[in-house]
Amino acid sequence: xxxxxxxxxxxxxxxxxxxxxxxxxxxxxxxxxxxxxxxxxxxxxxxxxxxxxxxxxxxxxxxxxxxxxxxxxxxxxxxxxxxxxxxxxxxxxxxxxxxxxxxxxxxxxxxxxxxxxxxxxxxxxxxxxxxxxxxxxxxxxxxxxxxxxxxxxxxxxxxxxxxxxxxxxxxxxxxxxxxxxxxxxxxxxxxxxxxxxxxxxxxxxxxxxxxxxxxxxxxxxxxxxxxxxxxxxxxxxxxxxxxxxxxxxxxxxxxxxxxxxxxxxxxxxxxxxxxxxxxxxxxxxxxxxxxxxxxxxxxxxxxxxxxxxxxxxxxxxxxxxxxxxxxxxxxxxxxxxxxxxxxxxxxxxxxxxxxxxxxxxxxxxxxxxxxxxxxxxxxxxxxxxxxxxxxxxxxxx
Amino acid sequence: xxxxxxxxxxxxxxxxxxxxxxxxxxxxxxxxxxxxxxxxxxxxxxxxxxxxxxxxxxxxxxxxxxxxxxxxxxxxxxxxxxxxxxxxxxxxxxxxxxxxxxxxxxxxxxxxxxxxxxxxxxxxxxxxxxxxxxxxxxxxxxxxxxxxxxxxxxxxxxxxxxxxxxxxxxxxxxxxxxxxxxxxxxxxxxxxxxxxxxxxxxxxxxxxxxxxxxxxxxxxxxxxxxxxxxx
Numbered sequence: 001x002x003x004x005x006x007x008x009x010x011x012x013x014x015x016x017x018x019x020x021x022x023x024x025x026x027x028x029x030x031x032x033x034x035x036x037x038x039x040x041x042x043x044x045x046x047x048x049x050x051x052x053x054x055x056x057x058x059x060x061x062x063x064x065x066x067x068x069x070x071x072x073x074x075x076x077x078x079x080x081x082x083x084x085x086x087x088x089x090x091x092x093x094x095x096x097x098x099x100x101x102x103x104x105x106x107x108x109x110x111x112x113x114x115x116x117x118x119x120x121x122x123x124x125x126x127x128x129x130x131x132x133x134x135x136x137x138x139x140x141x142x143x144x145x146x147x148x149x150x151x152x153x154x155x156x157x158x159x160x161x162x163x164x165x166x167x168x169x170x171x172x173x174x175x176x177x178x179x180x181x182x183x184x185x186x187x188x189x190x191x192x193x194x195x196x197x198x199x200x201x202x203x204x205x206x207x208x209x210x211x212x213x214x215x216x217x218x219x220x221x222x223x224x225x226x227x228x229x230x231x232x233x234x235x236x237x238x239x240x241x242x243x244x245x246x247x248x249x250x251x252x253x254x255x256x257x258x259x260x261x262x263x264x265x266x267x268x269x270x271x272x273x274x275x276x277x278x279x280x281x282x283x284x285x286x287x288x289x290x291x292x293x294x295x296x297x298x299x300x301x302x303x304x305x306x307x308x309x310x311x312x313x314x315x316x317x318x319x320x321x322x323x324x325x326x327x328x329x330x331x332x333x334x335x336x337x338x339x340x341x342x343x344x345x346x347x348x349x350x351x352x353x354x355x356x357x358x359x360x361x362x363x364x365x366x367x368x369x370x371x372x373x374x375x376x377x378x379x380x381x382x383x384x385x386x387x388x389x390x391x392x393x394x395x396x397x
Numbered sequence: 398x399x400x401x402x403x404x405x406x407x408x409x410x411x412x413x414x415x416x417x418x419x420x421x422x423x424x425x426x427x428x429x430x431x432x433x434x435x436x437x438x439x440x441x442x443x444x445x446x447x448x449x450x451x452x453x454x455x456x457x458x459x460x461x462x463x464x465x466x467x468x469x470x471x472x473x474x475x476x477x478x479x480x481x482x483x484x485x486x487x488x489x490x491x492x493x494x495x496x497x498x499x500x501x502x503x504x505x506x507x508x509x510x511x512x513x514x515x516x517x518x519x520x521x522x523x524x525x526x527x528x529x530x531x532x533x534x535x536x537x538x539x540x541x542x543x544x545x546x547x548x549x550x551x552x553x554x555x556x557x558x559x560x561x562x563x564x565x566x567x568x569x570x571x572x573x574x575x576x577x578x579x580x581x582x583x584x585x586x587x588x589x590x591x592x593x594x595x596x597x598x599x600x601x602x603x604x605x606x607x608x609x610x611x612x613x614x615x616x617x618x619x620x621x622x623x624x625x626x627x628x
Contacts, residue, residue: 020417027421031428083414091410098406099399179407187414194422196429214576272448272535272625339531343573346533350577352445353535359443373442 001097004156008111009093011153015086015118015146018043022079022139025060030074030196032374041138055135061243061377062135063250064128069381070251073198076188078125082143085118088183089150092176096157105165106172108158113173114180115154118147133246198379202386205372208365210354215347218260219289219296227256228388233352233363234261236289236303237279237311244362244376245304251381256388257366261296263289263348264361269318270342271349273359281314281321283345284336288325290344291335302328446627448535452501453626460490460498462628465538465583479585480555492592499542499622503601505532506622508594509565510605510614513548516560518568521604529602529621530569536623539582541565544620546613547589555588562586565619594618 021043028035039056059065066075092111101107122144129135208231218231235241248254265282268274285303292299303310306324313320326333335341357363364371366387375383467479467486490498499506507529509522518526530539543562545554562584570578587593599610606614 016413020413023414023417024421027418027425030422030425031432033428033432080414080418083417087410087413091406094406094410095403098402183407183411183414186411187418190415191418191422194419196422196426270534273443273445339527340573342531343533343575346531347575347577349445349535350447350533353447355445357445359445 002102002157002160004153004160005093005097005102008150008153008157009090009097011146011150012086012090012093015143015150016083016090018139018142018146019079019082019086022060022143023077023083025056025139026065026074026077026079026378029060029378032198032201032372032379039138041142043139054137055129056137056139058133058135058243059129059137059140061247062128062133063247064125064132066378068192069378070385071382072192072195073382074195074378075381076191079139079143080187080191081184082118082121084184084187085121085180086146086150088180089114089118091179091183102157103161103163105158105161105163106167106169107176108154108161109166109169110173110176112151112154112158114176115147115151118143119151122147198375198382199386201372201375202383203369203390205370207370208355208368210351211365211368213351215344215351217344217348217351218262219293220259221261221297221300222254222257222259224258225255227258228367230257230259230367231365232259232261233264233357233361233365235263235265235267235279235282235361236285236300237282237307238266238361239307240376241362242304242307244364244380245300247377247380248384251384253381253384253388261289261300262351263345264352264357265345266359266361270345273349273352279311280318281310284314284318284321285310285325286345286348287336287341288329288332290341290348291332292329299325299329299332446535447537448625449627450501450625453624457498458626458628460495461538461624461626464585465628479583480559485591493595495592496594496598499540499620500597502622502624505529505536505625506601506620508598508601508603508615509561509619509621510603511561511617511619513546513613513617514557516557516564518564519604523568525602525604526565526568526621527572529623530573533623534625536625537581537627538624539569540620540622540624541582541584542592542620543584543586544593544616544618545589546616547593548613551588551590555586555590558586558588561619565621589616594620 021038025035025037037054037056037060039054063069064078066077069075089111092114096102096107096111125140126144129137129140211231221232263286265271265286266274266278267280267282268277270283270286285299289296289299289303310321310324313324322336325336358373360373362376363373364376364384366384369387371380371383371387464479507525509518509526511517511522512519533539541562543558543565545558545561547554566582566584569575569582575581593612594615595612596610598615603610
């Protein structure tokens with residue numbers, strides 16, 4: 001076996017290793033619970049990550065981690081596709097070695113072309129990860145590196161081959177391509193066939209007891225289209241709310257919703273229901289959102305972009321969040337901290353009391369029916385599309 | 398090409414993702430079933446509720462409930478207010494003991510001091526009132542306990558303290574447009590007859606001249622405070 005072939009086999013096995021762990025992390029979430037994820041270059045050896053803010057967690061929960069999300073709860077993980085492709089590359093590499101085809105130009109050319117798929121996918125996913133999500137996932141980086149090494153090794157194998165005969169390459173390419181498609185389709189179809197039925201959970205997680213907004217605390221957000229009325233229970237400095245917003249936008253269903261937000265900062269400077277402040281500065285930023293009123297979307301987008309900075313500054317100095325907000329939105333200076341807006345924020349919290357809402361964010365109510373908390377991340381597209389299509393409240397299973 | 402080797406390798410390599418998917422989803426299904434079976438044993442998320450602070454003793458709650466029921470708030474859901482005699486009877490407490498109930502509210506309360514023989518709120522009064530009312534937090538009831546100093550007749554002072562209490566209520570209604578206000582604000586007007594404030598309250602948040610704190614200054618007032626108790 002030639003050195004480039006050995007390198008290729010190691011790269012393919014390495015790609016399987018990283019994408020296998022990534023697939024496993026995704027699949028464990030099918031129980032609708034919260035789990036640690038592997039976030040290491042040596043997964044399985046180092047401890048799993050439970051921070052929920054690591055790059056691996058952000059990418060796993062992002063809308064880019066799977067496909068067909070509206071049809072299957074959570075969708076089919078992209079990592080499973082990666083595992084299938086690297087399994088195929090390992091197969092092709094072993095076949096090359098054991099069937100002594102390292103000098104067969106047709107086989108080595110196909111191998112080189114096949115390695116382009118993980119390389120191009122890695123480029124695309126790497127871009128989404130760094131630019132769209134601002135997160136770096138170590139398992140993903142392992143996959144990217146494996147892809148590039150496999151491509152380089154495939155290039156080396158082809159370059160070292162002595163054969164020049166390309167007759168019948170079209171047939172060879174067609175058959176091998178079909179094999180590759182089979183490698184991807186079989187696990188994907190198996191996944192779709194075995195995935196549990198989650199439809200029984202949709203609409204079973206409660207309703208608003210007193211949805212009437214007598215104190216006008218609900219703030220219209222997003223495009224006010226004539227869709228189903230939804231209420232998002234919301235903390236502008238909550239990372240999960242930011243992630244939820246991204247997933248909702250990516251789902252394409254935001255346009256079907258007439259959305260309003262209920263400010264529910266998890267900050268005990270205004271919210272007596274939390275004993276410890278989870279998001280310092282959230283009360284101040286919530287006041288800013290309420291002050292902005294019709295332009296609340298601008299403040300929310302800005303707050304999402306500066307969440308880390310705002311929380312860190314407010315943790316050191318409680319007034320720092322106000323300085324940052326009024327620096328960006330000077331027109332809100334007179335309103336933030338005023339008795340009127342403090343009272344309005346308090347009424348938002350009292351709306352939560354009147355409806356006996358759980359003390360957590362984000363929450364989404366569609367026509368007063370709650371989207372289950374377990375469906376706010378991976379299961380969002382699946383559960384929300386069903387909630388929008390029927391909206392019926394069911395008994396708890 | 399050795400086809401059996403080719404097929405064997407394909408099957409072996411394809412088995413890896415297939416087995417991983419089968420085992421992973423099988424485990425998740427089992428865990429899902431276990432989670433459903435033990436749903437009641439799992440820790441529940443806290444539910445939003447009004448505040449119920451440590452100072453809300455059984456005695457305090459008893460008096461609050463009596464005052465709120467007898468003064469209209471709990472029985473009719475609207476502000477009616479309690480006159481001095483009613484307040485004295487429902488509280489079943491001596492004036493000093495009644496005032497002691499409010500001592501834990503030192504950081505939450507404000508004493509709106511009026512000018513002599515006046516029920517009008519000036520700018521300083523309004524600022525303290527707005528600040529105190531806006532700081533509701535988790536409290537369920539806002540108490541307005543208005544008084545008069547002893548100059549003049551009992552009836553005159555009873556009426557004056559009623560005007561002061563109602564002046565506070567009207568300002569809150571006009572300023573905060575709170576639909577729940579009538580279910581939250583409890584008014585007692587005490588005239589000069591019951592539970593006059595003593596010098597102990599001089600150090601509390603007050604409107605008016607901070608340097609002057611005679612008994613008559615303190616009692617030409619409306620004591621306002623959110624009460625963080627659930628009844």
